[in-house]
Amino acid sequence: MAGNRRSVPAENQESAGRRRRRRPRRRIGRWVAFAASVLVLGVAGVGGWAYTHLNGNIKGADLGDALGDNRPKAAVGGQNILVIGSDSRKGLGDAYGKNLTTMQSDTLMLLHTGGDGKWATVVSFPRDSWVQVPACDRGNGSTSSPHHFKVNEAFAIGGTTGDTAKAAACTIKTVEANTHVRIDHFLIVDFRGFTGMVDALGGVEVCPQQAIHDKKAHLDLEAGCQIVKDDKALGYVRARYSIGDGSDIGRIGRQQEFMQSLADRAKSKLYNPTALYGFLNSATKSLTTDPDLAGIDPLYSLASSVKGIATDRISFLTVPNYPRERDVPTDKANVTWQQPAARQLFTALNHDQETTKADLKKATAQLPAPASTVHVTVLNGTGTQGAALKVAEQLRALGFQITATGNAPTRVSKTTLTYAHGQSEQARAVAGHLPGVTPTLSEQSAPATVTLTIGPDMPAIDG
Numbered sequence: 001m002a003g004n005r006r007s008v009p010a011e012n013q014e015s016a017g018r019r020r021r022r023r024p025r026r027r028i029g030r031w032v033a034f035a036a037s038v039l040v041l042g043v044a045g046v047g048g049w050a051y052t053h054l055n056g057n058i059k060g061a062d063l064g065d066a067l068g069d070n071r072p073k074a075a076v077g078g079q080n081i082l083v084i085g086s087d088s089r090k091g092l093g094d095a096y097g098k099n100l101t102t103m104q105s106d107t108l109m110l111l112h113t114g115g116d117g118k119w120a121t122v123v124s125f126p127r128d129s130w131v132q133v134p135a136c137d138r139g140n141g142s143t144s145s146p147h148h149f150k151v152n153e154a155f156a157i158g159g160t161t162g163d164t165a166k167a168a169a170c171t172i173k174t175v176e177a178n179t180h181v182r183i184d185h186f187l188i189v190d191f192r193g194f195t196g197m198v199d200a201l202g203g204v205e206v207c208p209q210q211a212i213h214d215k216k217a218h219l220d221l222e223a224g225c226q227i228v229k230d231d232k233a234l235g236y237v238r239a240r241y242s243i244g245d246g247s248d249i250g251r252i253g254r255q256q257e258f259m260q261s262l263a264d265r266a267k268s269k270l271y272n273p274t275a276l277y278g279f280l281n282s283a284t285k286s287l288t289t290d291p292d293l294a295g296i297d298p299l300y301s302l303a304s305s306v307k308g309i310a311t312d313r314i315s316f317l318t319v320p321n322y323p324r325e326r327d328v329p330t331d332k333a334n335v336t337w338q339q340p341a342a343r344q345l346f347t348a349l350n351h352d353q354e355t356t357k358a359d360l361k362k363a364t365a366q367l368p369a370p371a372s373t374v375h376v377t378v379l380n381g382t383g384t385q386g387a388a389l390k391v392a393e394q395l396r397a398l399g400f401q402i403t404a405t406g407n408a409p410t411r412v413s414k415t416t417l418t419y420a421h422g423q424s425e426q427a428r429a430v431a432g433h434l435p436g437v438t439p440t441l442s443e444q445s446a447p448a449t450v451t452l453t454i455g456p457d458m459p460a461i462d463g
Contacts, residue, residue: 050277051296057284059164060294061188066137066169072182077115077352079184081302084108084155084171086164086190086288105155105171107189107255110181113305115352119313120306123345127152130324130334131178132463136170139163144170148397150334151178164188164288178337178462179346185290193286195234200278201265203229206236206258214239233258315356320345320364327371327399336398338364339432339462368429371399375449376430378405381412387454394461395452398433403449415455418442426450435459 085107108125129151136144136154139161151174158170172183198204207225219235221228228236237255269275284296293299306314320338324331341363348355376395380388388405396402417439419427427439427450434452436459445451 054280054284055296057281057287058294058296058299059288060291061165061168061288062291063165063169063172066166067173067176072176072180072350074182074184075112075350075352078113078349080181080349081111081113081293082108082172082175082183082186083111084168084186084188086155086167086188105152105167108151108171108175110175110179110183110349111306112349113309114354117305118309119315119354120309121315121317121349121355123349124316124318125151125175126318126321126335128334129319129321130331130336131174133157133170134173134177136173137166139166151175168288181346181349185293187293188288190286190288193282194237195230196282196285197266197279198233198262199229200275200282201262201269202275203227204233204258204261204265206261208236212236212239313354315354317345317355317357317360320360322367324399326367329372337463338367340435343435343462368432369425371429372401374426374429375401375403377403377446377449377451379408379451379453380406381408381410381415381453381455382458383411387458391452391454391458391461395430395433398461398463400430403446408453412453412455415458416440416453417450418445418453419450420445420447422447423450433462435462 084105086105105127108127110123110125112121112123114120127150130148131151133144133147133149133151133154135146136157138144138157139159144157154170154174155167157167159167168186168188172186175181176183204227205225206221206228208221208223211223212219212221214235217235217239218231219239221232221236237258239254266276266279269279287299289299293302320341321335322338324334324336327336341360344363345355345360376392378388378392378395388407392402392405415434415437417427417431417434417437419439419441420443421441423445424439424441430450430452431437431439436457439450442451
């Protein structure tokens with residue numbers, strides 16, 4: 001839940017920021033399962049009037065044809081649910097985020113429930129992920145242009161006029177474009193319900209190891225365990241620059257710990273009708289879903305399916321990433337998804353295959369060579385005018401150094417990636433962005449470059 005920030009225009013995409021120095025913690029998402037369980041158990045204990053009232057709090061947003069026809073195929077099993085933490089301040093006054101001019105998304109997670117009902121994977125997307133943002137309807141009669149930027153900008157683009165459905169649609173289009181995973185359902189948790197949930201429970205315990213004094217988050221806390229509520233609870237999950245390494249990724253870990261504590265606190269209040277109703281009322285008021293999930297019963301079904309899975313079969317992962325500064329030295333603010341590890345993770349979800357932390361750790365054990373150190377020659381073997389220039393621009397945007405472009409000596413039937421002796425790691429870095437293309441050693445390749453010869457089967461470039 002970011003503090004006092006605006007959605008940054010794409011033309012400022014290389015703006016400076018704080019450097020990411022550590023990998024994200026991979027426990028994000030645990031609170032979703034706990035909170036859903038609390039919602040299920042709590043509603044089961046309330047009367048008919050309360051059930052009707054709480055059910056009516058949940059808003060459904062029909063995306064209609066906003067997603068278009070160019071979407072990934074459905075997974076072979078299970079279902080994919082996108083969970084969006086919305087940073088809307090509507091109805092909260094000017095205490096926080098008074099300078100925001102658009103809707104914002106803070107937390108973004110993909111929940112995949114396995115087709116056999118025995119496992120689930122929750123994948124967290126770092127908010128500063130540098131991705132392709134497709135053209136989206138702004139809701140004001142205009143359409144945005146495709147460009148690269150932080151993944152959370154998609155929600156702001158679609159939500160230009162405050163339309164939650166369009167904000168969700170642009171976010172889904174962006175996630176689908178970069179993961180090639182089809183989203184079956186979405187669930188938006190709005191910022192405005194946060195303090196109500198915390199206060200209804202009498203506050204939540206936090207245990208900072210060091211004192212926190214953060215002006216942007218309006219927070220002053222001493223070290224040690226203590227109960228926080230109202231503005232202090234809000235400030236705790238919003239604080240960033242004064243804690244740890246000052247990164248958004250560091251804040252992700254603190255937010256998930258807070259949500260864990262919030263869910264545990266709610267479960268302890270199951271037999272306190274006043275506290276429980278206040279919590280459920282705030283929680284359901286903060287929810288917006290697709291029409292199929294817009295109600296207590298479908299959410300009950302979803303929560304029950306997750307709740308029945310053994311703890312050791314629920315994997316909490318983060319999209320493999322590293323600081324984009326490795327590839328583009330001028331960008332100190334964003335992270336790049338590590339390929340091909342990220343693609344392998346999403347391919348597994350599409351095939352309803354379980355991925356564990358150990359699997360992901362193995363896949364990310366070796367970082368690719370920095371794109372800024374890789375020189376690439378791009379040759380057009382298709383006969384289509386301008387193909388080499390187009391691909392070269394895409395690779396250059398990823399940080400690769402383009403040595404030359406031109407036509408191949410003859411037309412080719414297949415895309416190839418060749419390298420000379422001593423360039424295997426450089427070739428691997430390029431191949432990571434080219435699904436299905438395997439680099440091969442060639443005595444004919446220039447000693448200091450990797451040569452990409454485009455064929456008619458040239459894949460879409462990841463990243």
